[in-house]
Amino acid sequence: MLGPLDYMIWLIGFLVEIGVVVYLITRKQAFRYFPICFYMLCDALVTWGQYYCVHHFGFESTTYVYFYYYTDSLLNVLMFWVIIKFYQETFAEMGVSKYIRGAAVMLILLTAVFSYAVVHQNRTHLTSHFVVEIGQNFYFVGVVLTYLLWGAILKLRETRTRLIQLVLALGIYFSADACTYALRNLFPGLEPNFLRWFPPLVGLWLPLAWAYTFTHIHDDARLEPARLMVRAR
Amino acid sequence: MIAALICVVSAAIFLQFFVSYCRSILASSRNIALSDRVREVTGIADQEVGADDFNRLLQLVRLCPERGDDQSEIRAVGTYYGLLAMLNRVSRPVAPRFAVWVEQERKSCSYFAAVALDRRISYSRDLFTQQITDRL
Numbered sequence: 001m002l003g004p005l006d007y008m009i010w011l012i013g014f015l016v017e018i019g020v021v022v023y024l025i026t027r028k029q030a031f032r033y034f035p036i037c038f039y040m041l042c043d044a045l046v047t048w049g050q051y052y053c054v055h056h057f058g059f060e061s062t063t064y065v066y067f068y069y070y071t072d073s074l075l076n077v078l079m080f081w082v083i084i085k086f087y088q089e090t091f092a093e094m095g096v097s098k099y100i101r102g103a104a105v106m107l108i109l110l111t112a113v114f115s116y117a118v119v120h121q122n123r124t125h126l127t128s129h130f131v132v133e134i135g136q137n138f139y140f141v142g143v144v145l146t147y148l149l150w151g152a153i154l155k156l157r158e159t160r161t162r163l164i165q166l167v168l169a170l171g172i173y174f175s176a177d178a179c180t181y182a183l184r185n186l187f188p189g190l191e192p193n194f195l196r197w198f199p200p201l202v203g204l205w206l207p208l209a210w211a212y213t214f215t216h217i218h219d220d221a222r223l224e225p226a227r228l229m230v231r232a233r
Numbered sequence: 234m235i236a237a238l239i240c241v242v243s244a245a246i247f248l249q250f251f252v253s254y255c256r257s258i259l260a261s262s263r264n265i266a267l268s269d270r271v272r273e274v275t276g277i278a279d280q281e282v283g284a285d286d287f288n289r290l291l292q293l294v295r296l297c298p299e300r301g302d303d304q305s306e307i308r309a310v311g312t313y314y315g316l317l318a319m320l321n322r323v324s325r326p327v328a329p330r331f332a333v334w335v336e337q338e339r340k341s342c343s344y345f346a347a348v349a350l351d352r353r354i355s356y357s358r359d360l361f362t363q364q365i366t367d368r369l
Binding site for chain 1: 240243245247251253254257261302305306
């Protein structure tokens with residue numbers, strides 16, 4: 001059963017996602033950040049779709065469960081597009097765009113095949129198990145890709161504050177979600193009372209953090225990334 | 234086995250991203266010099282902002298009218314400071330070198346709060362000036 005807090009998280013998430021899209025369009029930056037804009041729009045539609053499913057079929061219904069997991073996987077694939085965009089921005093001067101695109105597509109296909117192979121042995125719950133397994137693996141691939149990107153940003157001494165903050169917010173999002181999915185696989189008993197709060201809160205984090213970055217960090221703001229590294233003095 | 238590995242690796246990477254994100258917010262205030270006015274109000278006239286001053290400065294920030302655009306960053310840094318305070322208590326007897334780093338980070342958080350206070354004081358003064366001008 002959903003409470004007022006669930007609905008509030010949904011509403012805030014939906015409004016912030018739409019807010020990011022509107023902000024980028026009004027500032028004429030929608031084309032420049034098109035993957036982000038498109039992702040936020042799709043995320044808002046999915047949020048609305050989830051509300052519709054709960055309202056018409058119920059929170060416990062299989063319709064909602066399948067809608068939730070499969071749209072989550074689709075959003076993850078869209079998110080890879082966003083990551084590719086960040087990679088292209090970071091490596092813009094090196095002219096390696098087509099290699100980045102090819103590698104990303106290969107990685108997505110490999111993740112899907114690997115997830116299918118893992119659950120192939122567990123045929124009795126194939127579909128339901130597959131969506132959780134692929135969710136966990138997609139998020140983990142996202143973590144790895146974002147971590148590699150962060151490494152490249154540090155190595156190439158990328159100084160654009162906006163890009164740095166967008167990537168860091170994405171890293172927090174992916175790692176928190178991958179951790180949550182893994183915990184759900186490890187301890188299914190924690191799901192009803194504890195872990196069920198994590199995906200909506202983490203889902204709220206990303207549009208909030210990106211909205212903050214777009215509205216507060218100017219395009220020409222610069223930052224020394226080495227200062228962000230954790231070092232004991 | 235795979236799930237356990239993913240869980241541990243993700244948790245470790247999450248912590249690293251979170252710390253870097255908070256530091257990127259703190260970095261924006263690092264190069265801003267504090268005004269004499271805020272030094273006078275907070276009593277940090279000559280010496281640098283202390284690591285333990287954060288909560289006191291945050292209380293002063295909350296006394297000022299909200300600017301509306303700094304709430305989210307103050308909240309993020311507040312969470313980071315809470316995490317650092319906990320790490321400080323745990324690491325001090327066990328890892329002194331790490332404790333030094335934590336102390337530096339807490340100082341940066343306090344400095345960030347002082348800069349936020351400075352901005353809010355300026356904003357309050359602007360509001361006050363505007364009101365006076367409107368009355369005239």
